[in-house]
Amino acid sequence: MAITLTTAAADRVRKFLDNRGKGVGLRLGVKTSGCSGMAYTLEFSDEILPEDLTFESHGVTVLIDPKSLAYLDGTELDYAKEGLNEGFKFSNPNVKDSCGCGESFTV
């Protein structure tokens, strides 16, 4: 059971957390919505909740609630550039199908 970050992703997360000036880590999650069932959430976190599971990856603390972990276990978070756009990319082995743009998915 784990969530990992590539070094590129971890470098970015550290930079963004530094710029923000506060926060205990990066919170990943899923919520049900979108055209294909579920969607990722990616947020700064200012507190660790009692039910949270935490992972350390390249110096970044990743927080996730147990329900979301069921859908995200084994996910690797990368930072990528596509043309002029750039951002975080989920590689989730649990995904069976996703919508055209990949913003929502089914497992």
Add this chain to the structure above:
Amino acid sequence: MALLQISEPGKSAAPHQHRLAVGIDLGTTNSLVATVRSGLAVVLSDEEGHALLPSVVRYLPGGNVTVGLSAQAQQSGDPQNTLVSVKRFMGRGVHDIADIGLYPYRFVDAPGMVQLNTAGGIKNPVEISAEILRALKIRAEKSLNGELAGAVITVPAYFDEAQRQATKDAATLAGINVLRLLNEPTAAAIAYGLDNAAEGVFVIYDLGGGTFDVSVLRLSRGVFEVLATNGDSALGGDDFDRRVFCWMLEKAQLPPVGPEDTRLLLTKAREAKEQLSTRSEAHITGVLSGGDVINLTLDNATFTELTQHLVGKTLAPTRKALRDAGIAIEDVQGVVMVGGATRIPQIQRAVAEFFKQEPLNNLDPDKVVALGAAIQANVLVGNKDETDLLLLDVIPLSLGLETMGGLTEKIIARNSTIPVARAQEFTTFKDGQTAMSIHVAQGERELVSDCRSLARFELRGIPPMAAGAARVRVTFQVDADGLLSVSAREQTSGVEAHVTVKPSYGLGDDEIAAMLQSSFSHAAEDREARALREAQVEADQLLATIRAALEQDGDALLDAAERDALESSMTALQSALASAERDAITHAASALNRASETFAARRMDASIARALTGRKIDDLKV
């Protein structure tokens, strides 16, 4: 696979519903677009990595338009259709542009905003600016992979209603939803996070390519207030290039050069200037079209000497802005450097010396305004908890309306913070007056003809009443973007009318400066003019009243001699009015007043008699 950004806690957007917002610095020379990605403000570059989009638009026959570097490259080859510095024309008429002769464009003298005849047809500055904004919008949507929810666009702090409205119109034309217009100095302060400080006074020193602006901001309880602005609309980094250019001509003993060589040498001058920001000397080499070879070395000391007076020219408006704001140098908590030319070490030194502190310069001075706008846009679009940051700005020149005799009644004073609403009551001037014309003007002078006319509208349907009985409440409201709406409501009948000031053109910064200057230097003259107008208005009113009374009761209450005496006093006042001498008018008016006293007394008696006739005493008890 979609690329995601890190949101604030609890602010994750549903898929396909990201609130994409950008900040746009729509500049005279260059424009930029910035956004906040994962909490960090970044400027968005084009495919080649250029962050700055030259604010240049070229119209080609057949309706094609190019914007930015490709348009700029054609500037010398196709000057009439390649439009630069269009920001200077925003919201302005042909007569507002003092140096119109210096531009190679085919201006069209139309009422309202200036228009330019191009290969692509007749274009106005709003349409031209919209092309720049459209290019930035396309860049932003490619970079963010989605449609923009909105943008914050920056404008100079001194932009008046017309110029702000023109900027908003340009954005609408480009299909951009304007979240807010933000003053450039305020945006720079936000980029440096100065809004997180508790309180303090900050100075924003903005030396761009062709303009210099200095603003004094006060932050108190999380709110920014622009205390004062000043500047020089014809001073910028280009002037430093020109000084080096002249030095080159002199040193190399060159005869006057043609346009092509001028361009080459100016480019060399700019390169030398930029090198001197990091090195102690710059080598200038080049070959002119006539075969002359240039090989010069410019050291920092010489460059400093050449441009000393230009640096000095920025300090005078800085001093004035501080004085306007009533702020001493010791009270300035921080100085923010904006604009590429502030990279010049000599300017950094002069500013540090002037303010007795090191200026803030760790952000790219070309980008700070766009970055601050992006941070504000990110808050406004709902990606961050709305802090209590309200961003108050000020009105650059007083807003008011015309009263009888062409006088200006100021409703909202200069430097009032916005948003603001002020109301004042006015009344009718004549008996039975059923309409009132409201003329909205902006400026500091006493006579409305010396101020800038912004809008006119009429309040109709006032019930006929005696002069002075109607109560018309006129409300001036300026929203957070600095846009003005005026409404008038007659209180007894409830009739109302209003106008949103969307004037065809407005004032420029130099015009504002000139108008302020003239209001100070003409203060005595203006007071005299005002006194004269007031005397004239009073005299007119007196004559009208007596004329009406004579018509009504003259035959019944006056004999021929009395009537002659009164009428000759009236004639005397009329000729005094024609002389436009205040003392003569007041003397003749008081003479007429005295001459009409008997008549007035008799009219009073007569009307009382009429009121009492045929009534019992009991009826009169109240």
